Amino acid sequence: MDFFDRFAVPHPSFLIYASMVGIGLTMLAIVVGITYFKKWGYLWREWITTVDHKRIGIMYLLSALLMLFRGGVDAVMMRYQLSMPENTFLDSQHYNEVFSTHGVVMILFMAMPFIIFFFNYLVPLQIGARDVAFPRLNALSFWLFFMGMGLFNISFIVGGSPDAGWTSYFPLAGNEFSTSVGTNYYMIAIQIAGIGTLMTGINFITTILKMRAPGMKLMKMPMFTWSAFIANVIIVFAFPVLTVLLAMGTMDRLFGTNFFTTDNGGMDMLWANLFWVWGHPEVYILILPAFGLYSEIISTFARRNLYGYKSMVASMVVISLLSFFVWAHHFFTMGQGPLANSIFSITTMAIAVPTGVKIFNWLFTLWKGKIEFTTPMLYSMLFIPLFTLGGVTGVMLAMSAADYQYHNTMFLVAHFHNVIIPGVVYAMLAGLTFYWPKIFGFMLNEKLGKWTAWLLSVGFVLAFIPMYITGLDGQARRMYTYSESTGFSAMNMVSFIGAAIMAIAFVLLVYNIYYSIRYSPRNIGSDPWDARSLEWATHTPVPEYNFAITPQVESTQPFWDSKKNGHQLFKGDIEKIHMPNNSGLPFIMSCIFFVFGFAMIFSIWPLAIITLIGILGCLAYRSFEKDHGRYISVEEIKETETRLRGAKK
Amino acid sequence: MKELFPIKQVMGFAFSLILTVIALLVYFTDMSYTVGMTVLLITAFVQAGLQVVVFMHAGETKDKGSIYLNIYYALLIALITIFGTLLVLVWDM
Numbered sequence: 115m116d117f118f119d120r121f122a123v124p125h126p127s128f129l130i131y132a133s134m135v136g137i138g139l140t141m142l143a144i145v146v147g148i149t150y151f152k153k154w155g156y157l158w159r160e161w162i163t164t165v166d167h168k169r170i171g172i173m174y175l176l177s178a179l180l181m182l183f184r185g186g187v188d189a190v191m192m193r194y195q196l197s198m199p200e201n202t203f204l205d206s207q208h209y210n211e212v213f214s215t216h217g218v219v220m221i222l223f224m225a226m227p228f229i230i231f232f233f234n235y236l237v238p239l240q241i242g243a244r245d246v247a248f249p250r251l252n253a254l255s256f257w258l259f260f261m262g263m264g265l266f267n268i269s270f271i272v273g274g275s276p277d278a279g280w281t282s283y284f285p286l287a288g289n290e291f292s293t294s295v296g297t298n299y300y301m302i303a304i305q306i307a308g309i310g311t312l313m314t315g316i317n318f319i320t321t322i323l324k325m326r327a328p329g330m331k332l333m334k335m336p337m338f339t340w341s342a343f344i345a346n347v348i349i350v351f352a353f354p355v356l357t358v359l360l361a362m363g364t365m366d367r368l369f370g371t372n373f374f375t376t377d378n379g380g381m382d383m384l385w386a387n388l389f390w391v392w393g394h395p396e397v398y399i400l401i402l403p404a405f406g407l408y409s410e411i412i413s414t415f416a417r418r419n420l421y422g423y424k425s426m427v428a429s430m431v432v433i434s435l436l437s438f439f440v441w442a443h444h445f446f447t448m449g450q451g452p453l454a455n456s457i458f459s460i461t462t463m464a465i466a467v468p469t470g471v472k473i474f475n476w477l478f479t480l481w482k483g484k485i486e487f488t489t490p491m492l493y494s495m496l497f498i499p500l501f502t503l504g505g506v507t508g509v510m511l512a513m514s515a516a517d518y519q520y521h522n523t524m525f526l527v528a529h530f531h532n533v534i535i536p537g538v539v540y541a542m543l544a545g546l547t548f549y550w551p552k553i554f555g556f557m558l559n560e561k562l563g564k565w566t567a568w569l570l571s572v573g574f575v576l577a578f579i580p581m582y583i584t585g586l587d588g589q590a591r592r593m594y595t596y597s598e599s600t601g602f603s604a605m606n607m608v609s610f611i612g613a614a615i616m617a618i619a620f621v622l623l624v625y626n627i628y629y630s631i632r633y634s635p636r637n638i639g640s641d642p643w644d645a646r647s648l649e650w651a652t653h654t655p656v657p658e659y660n661f662a663i664t665p666q667v668e669s670t671q672p673f674w675d676s677k678k679n680g681h682q683l684f685k686g687d688i689e690k691i692h693m694p695n696n697s698g699l700p701f702i703m704s705c706i707f708f709v710f711g712f713a714m715i716f717s718i719w720p721l722a723i724i725t726l727i728g729i730l731g732c733l734a735y736r737s738f739e740k741d742h743g744r745y746i747s748v749e750e751i752k753e754t755e756t757r758l759r760g761a762k763k
Numbered sequence: 764m765k766e767l768f769p770i771k772q773v774m775g776f777a778f779s780l781i782l783t784v785i786a787l788l789v790y791f792t793d794m795s796y797t798v799g800m801t802v803l804l805i806t807a808f809v810q811a812g813l814q815v816v817v818f819m820h821a822g823e824t825k826d827k828g829s830i831y832l833n834i835y836y837a838l839l840i841a842l843i844t845i846f847g848t849l850l851v852l853v854w855d856m
Contacts, residue, residue, distance in 0.1 A: 323829075351836075351837065351840050355844070381852065383852060384848075384852065387848055387851060387852060388848075391844050391847075391848075438840050438843055438844070439843060439847075441847070442847065442851050448851075449856060450850075450851045450852070450855050450856050451855040451856070452855075453850075453855045454850045454851050454854075454855040457850070458847075
């Protein structure tokens with residue numbers, strides 16, 4: 115094969131060529147724009163080299179919103195394709211590529227960065243720390259994730275997209291049935307992003323265990339920090355499985371090993387098995403921080419402290435442990451016997467118990483509260499019934515005998531969207547609206563926000579409830595078209611209308627951001643929601659050192675106590691603050707990783723070897739680098755504090 | 764001089780080498796599958812424990828409680844994964 119031939123898209127269409135032109139023009143516009151406004155230096159100094167957890171968080175947020183758009187476009191394309199029988203908008207190959215990309219993008223490049231944005235921005239503020247435990251590692255985490263994301267996203271215009279589903283089961287994902295480089299992209303891009311996520315996990319466990327403000331015992335941490343802690347523990351125990359799995363898959367595809375082949379002692383089912391050993395804990399990595407955000411929001415707007423703090427913590431610990439016991443429920447129909455299936459059925463149903471405890475705790479927090487219906491609260495209130503519906507269908511799916519009916523149908527698709535959208539996506543949007551004033555210094559428009567929440571919910575119900583019905587009637591998932599005689603067409607049209615309404619809700623969210631940037635008042639103070647935990651105790655915008663004086667904590671809601679019960683948060687005098695230096699190394703190393711990944715995907719070995727040496731060189735450089743950080747002087751802190759409306763003393 | 768000599772580490776290193784030699788015997792001698800696997804499993808776990816305790820200093824600081832808790836938790840997850848996988852793919856297939 116000619117060298118340049120392999121970069122061609124194996125199955126092009128007008129849409130792909132149009133995207134190529136679009137991407138090319140956008141890149142050009144960005145480069146020209148940055149050059150024209152002379153922002154390269156600013157970008158490099160303030161963002162690319164930053165180790166500040168808040169800025170890294172914002173970069174995660176931007177990536178997540180970008181990927182929400184991309185995954186959303188994929189989703190609308192799929193719904194449009196299925197809205198009519200025998201539709202020819204997408205052919206089977208494109209449909210395969212679109213649903214594979216949709217799944218990977220939404221889980222790994224939208225939901226994961228969104229929750230890591232909240233980890234980054236909130237955890238250090240909630241525990242009264244100045245930054246995370248390893249700020250430079252944090253920057254490396256972000257840039258590795260970003261490069262993995264970039265690599266995955268160029269796949270459809272360079273060499274072809276992965277087309278074996280987001281689960282990428284072997285033998286379909288093997289060289290025999292997936293001949294394009296698409297699945298190589300899957301293996302390598304997720305690997306690079308996954309290394310970043312694993313580092314995030316280690317970083318935040320250390321941060322939460324070692325850097326809490328004086329007096330903040332484990333059982334006095336805010337609920338979001340608890341959920342972040344548990345989620346990061348799951349990350350550290352689950353992601354190594356993914357790392358090993360992807361490495362084995364890569365070796366199968368590139369080096370001719372036989373881990374997942376069907377001959378020479380390979381075992382294709384091992385992929386499905388190990389994928390879900392990681393995959394099931396992964397969904398709890400996503401949902402637990404979402405639960406944490408709901409806990410913060412509900413207790414703030416019910417004007418009550420969270421009901422059942424200890425049982426909330428206990429249920430999360432139990433969920434995190436049980437999440438490792440249930441993975442086989444993703445493939446009840448793979449051929450194992452009733453004994454194995456029954457065991458995994460029971461462990462799966464058991465998870466409904468601690469989850470139910472959490473739902474009841476939120477309801478009891480609302481009980482006799484002075485409920486205030488702000489946008490974040492509206493999302494939380496929509497979440498409880500919709501998520502419960504998803505939970506109930508989850509218990510239906512957990513019955514292994516009945517699962518033979520539901521397996522691989524739209525019923526399953528409806529179920530997991532029903533838990534992930536009201537569970538995770540609503541939490542992300544609620545959290546974004548809730549913390550927006552803390553991050554950017556102005557509120558998002560409430561009216562537009564409520565419209566978004568309602569439109570999203572109406573769209574959601576229309577899009578996914580019909581899938582339960584067609585799924586029970588036998589509509590298989592991942593089928594690119596169907597004949598009219600199946601009778602699925604009306605329901606699928608409703609589904610498409612729902613998806614279109616959800617797309618409008620997304621547009622409204624973007625418009626809300628634009629509208630609020632232009633018109634929202636800026637004089638909102640540092641605590642616009644009358645909230646309860648430490649992140650609201652510092653100024654808005656948050657100074658780079660977070661707190662001029664380390665706060666003292668005596669309860670689970672120290673800021674509330676300082677407002678209402680005379681608790682003194684900031685004792686002592688301002689002292690000089692030790693902060694980490696910025697560094698370009700994480701970005702440079704991640705760029706080399708990007709090239710390395712690209713070389714691996716296309717089997718360009720000399721380049722792969724050179725870049726691998728480059729990566730090791732970066733590691734060695736870091737090992738011998740002397741970097742003792744810097745101090746912010748007392749005068750500078752005082753000046754900043756005065757500028758941000760007077761020192762809090 | 765006696766306090767300076769890392770007797771524990773030297774002994775550990777020697778023991779670690781002995782374990783490696785025993786494991787290698789499985790390859791070089793003609794054992795049955797069961798005996799071979801038993802030898803490998805035992806030497807592997809003893810070796811791992813030795814590394815963690817002697818060379819990674821697991822029990823030498825005051826947070827040894829959390830270190831061991833962490834290791835036991837990891838061990839639990841690993842065993843669940845392995846036996847669950849065996850159950851699904853071999854024993855009940």
